[in-house]
Amino acid sequence: MSPSRTTAEHATTTESIVTAGSSRRRGEGRAAARRSQTTGPDRSAGRSRASTIVVTGLLVVVALYFLVPVYWVVVAATKTTGDLFGTFGFWFAPTFALWDNLGQVLTYGDGVFVRWLGNSVLYAGVGALLATYFAAAGGYALAKYEFRGRNAVFGAILGGVLVPGTATALPLFLLFSQMGLANTYWSVLLPSLVSPFGLFLCRIYAQATVDTSLMEAARLDGAGELRIFHTLGLRILTPALVTVFLFQLVGIWNNYFLPLVMLSDVDKFPVTLGLNNWLSQTDRLPEFYQLTTGGVLLSIIPLVIAMVVLQRFWRGGLTEGSVK
């Protein structure tokens, strides 16, 4: 996982491929000549067209699997409660009740759903922004400074990557109860500000990209250390920061165990907890099915758009640092 190790692996693999290639080259060349004699030049194009069809067909089937539940909820949200049970789930019913349903979702219980969405945006947005900043500062410090205790600090944080979030949630609840923080916004926000994995990524990236001689030059110009980090470090780290931010954003948005343990006040729920609360009432009140499906649809629309738009940012950053 460390950058030096990956580079070494690259190097050895390159070597073995190059050496294997030179010993094989003569035989391969002859085989290629024979192939072109018997079949003519068009065959490889034909084969690649066939393989395009096969591969694309496979990809479509897999895409269906990933999209079916989303498609189902889109269809279900347009139905009345009666139609939800009475008509085929993968197709629309004659009565189109989407706007009714969504109106219900938004207005039920004095607009509690909108409040849940706002809470999720608050927890995830503020949490991810600050967590990224803290992880960047910490990762940069561990990468670019030699100081006593550096390895111990990094080791402890690395251990934190491996500690499951759910393992700390219960004791954290007890701690926050004693501090009077349980069932407050802070109880969900504070744990969301720490991302050991983000710090780990930032450290790798800073090691690979932040030039020590550039920092020296800034020092000679009289810039303070914090200023160097804020003007030089953060700018160079930006690609990694986007990745860390997105990871943390989705992590907090998707978190269920922590708010479930911490919060008892429905008004402070994030949308995950709120929708589950609605679902749990379907046993007694069937109209909650419509609220739940409509709420699920509304809550995943922003995420789906975000995933598609921000997709290219996930690609970069993650292993970029280990390449250079």
Add this chain to the structure above:
Amino acid sequence: MSASSGATRRAPWVLLAPFLALFLLTFLVPIGMALVSSFTKVTRGGLFGEAGVVAEFAGLDNYAQVVGDPNFVASIGRMFLFGIVQVPVMLILCTVLALLLESASAKWPGAFRAAYFLPYGVPGVIATILWSFLYVPGLSPLIDVAEVVGASPDFLGADTVLWSIANIVTWSYTGYNMLIVIAQLKSIPVELYEAAKVDGASPLRVATSIQLPLIRPALLLTAVFSIIGTLQLFAEAQVLQRVAPAIDSQYTPNLSAYTTAFAYNDYNVAAAQSVLIALVAFTLSIVFLTVTNRKSA
């Protein structure tokens, strides 16, 4: 000069301070508390605890109680079974998808990548709510379709519900893991592909000789996170509980700890369970990394 070198010496600690303070508050202190309370026994005096609460050192009593609880041990065993099947299936699927999307044969790779990655943005709870609608008889169009061909699947039975959960987890995380693999694939130097092309290597040969060895670090990383994730399984089981009677309150280790803490109010035993879950996850990760590292050496 000496003033500036003093500032240089202080700088890393200043930069680290906010992270470390929060790390201390939300990781180290709770872990320490969990450890302490897992070795503590709380007894209440009087019939209703009115005579006060006494906390005393309990040695390994809490751990003995947890390990002696057949339901808890069964839940860990269940997660082993789950992980042995689900993690390899998911990793193979994400690797194959990544290789196909990065191959020259794939059309519209961007659209497919987006479609596969989309479930990662759906929170586990919401994903479970979605799939539970597709599992429940009477609501599920999947069962309707299956009945047309004469099958009557029971997604929520005692033998099948574990795999229904596995399906939700696979649905949620395959695309995410695929992106990690793709990121690693993109980091492979172009010269390697060119060298292989010069040598006339087939796409399959390129995959097995160049791509698979070079994405190994990414796969190991995702495997470790999947192992840890498996032992943490909670939301899926807890939400499905409502429609699947086969899921009891101790179905997964975390569900067990949650039940112990909030239904039985026994925080000490719950702490012991949490510590054990983390220990098992930690040990498995280390064992996995050691074994795979030895194999590569």
